[in-house]
Amino acid sequence: MKTFKSILAAILIVGTAGFLMSCESELESxxxxxxxxxxxxxxxxxxxxxxxxxxxxxxxxxxxxxxxxxxxxxxxxxxxxxxxxxxxxxxxxxxxxxxxxxxxxxxxxxxxxxxxxxxxxxxxxxxxxxxxxxxxxxxxxxxxxxxxxxxxxxxxxxxxxxxxxxxxxxxxxxxxxxxxSAVINGTVSGNTADKVVVYAYEKGTYKESETAEPADGESRFENSINSAVVANGQFTMAYMEEGEYDLIAVAYDENPEEDTYAFRSASEVDMMVAGSLLSVLKVEANANINVLINLDF
Structure with missing residues (x-):
């Protein structure tokens, strides 16, 4: 009888410990x-x-x-x-x-x-x-x-x-x-367009066909990851994930009477980063990257 009680007590102790560990594990998850x-x-x-x-x-x-x-x-x-x-x-x-x-x-x-x-x-x-x-x-x-x-x-x-x-x-x-995530801070020179937007694409994914008039319910540059309007020669792209990116600069012409902008042209750009001329931008986590771009439109 004493042996039985000892075994029962041991089972209860193990069971209680297992229950407590399960609760603790659940809380920690x-x-x-x-x-x-x-x-x-x-x-x-x-x-x-x-x-x-x-x-x-x-x-x-x-x-x-x-x-x-x-x-x-x-x-x-x-x-x-x-x-x-x-x-x-x-x-x-x-x-x-x-x-x-x-x-x-x-x-x-x-x-x-x-x-x-x-x-x-x-x-x-x-x-x-x-x-x-x-x-x-x-x-x-x-x-x-x-x-x-x-x-x-x-x-x-x-x-x-x-x-x-x-x-x-x-x-x-x-x-x-x-x-x-990382931040890209850009400075743009040589721009003569009324409006410029810079788009970021995963390396090698940009296609010139994306400049065409979009289908109903879609937009131009559908496959871009991020975009930013250039204002006073500056732009910021925040929350960029690690990876390699091509930057595409797009020019728009203003129609003041209708308060709209019409697409003019798009081109892949080279950029100056830390003194090096690059065609592809490598982005690492938590980086703050300064990019210089010279446009010819």
Whole structure:
């Protein structure tokens, strides 16, 4: 009998220890995800705001969604207000550690577009109020640590006007780990165009065919990773991931009567970096790169 009691006690001790270890492991398998939103250049000159109303942010892994953060009332913000490295803070939350492949913004009714004359129009975000505005991209949430994620919506690609006159937000945004991203600061000389936009492409992916008039619901330079408008001879591309990039400079001519800009030409550019002339820009994590570009248009 005494032996039986000893064995039972040992089983209880081991079982309790295993339960406590399981609980501790479960607690340690959580990580914090912080979500920010940024924008890049936008082609529509008569637009002053693209406003999203976000109720909830979800993370997706293997087809299952987990809530990162939810709001008592929707967070409403103008995506266009956050460019050149500025971000809108959508908050943070704890989720299971692991590999994820998507973020979803569950939207409230009433996201809209605002024009420079003060008028507004509805913004069509397919499935935005149900399964959410979907942003695809792989990212890791590590146990007992904080991961700062930035969603680069890049309205130049995502925001389009369809042939039927509707304004639509496409799911072309990207997810960047802020703590492993780089910044490109550019200085441009020799420019005579009314407007210049610089586009970044993964090395070897740019095709001249992307300069053609885009199909309905698409944009020029569809495969670019990032873009920036040159202002006073300067531009900034924030949240660039590690890799090798080609830079494409694009000239636009202004039509003052219609307050629009028409595409003129595009060309791959060489750049001066730290005294070296390069045709391909290598970007490393956390780098702050100064680029000099001389244009001939």
């Amino acid at each position: 959580k990580g914090t995800a912080s979500i920010g939103v940024t924008d890049a250049a936008v082609d529509a000159e008569n637009i002053s705001g693209v406003y999203l109303k976000v109720n909830e942010v979800q993370a997706t892994a293997q087809g299952k969604t987990k809530t990162v953060v939810a709001f008592d009332s929707p967070k409403t913000f103008n995506v266009m207000d956050y460019q050149s490295g500025a971000t809108y803070d959508l908050g943070e939350g704890q989720i299971d550690a692991g590999s994820y492949s998507e973020l979803r913004f569950i939207l409230d009714e009433g996201s809209y577009v605002k024009f420079k004359d003060g008028t507004t129009a509805d913004l069509d975000v397919p499935s935005g109020t149900t399964s959410g505005y979907k942003v695809k991209g792989d990212y890791e949430i590590n146990s007992d640590s904080r991961t700062n994620l930035v969603v680069d919506i890049d309205l130049r690609k995502a925001f389009v006007k369809t042939g039927s006159g509707e304004y639509k937000l496409r799911s072309t945004a990207r997810i960047v780990n802020k703590d492993r």
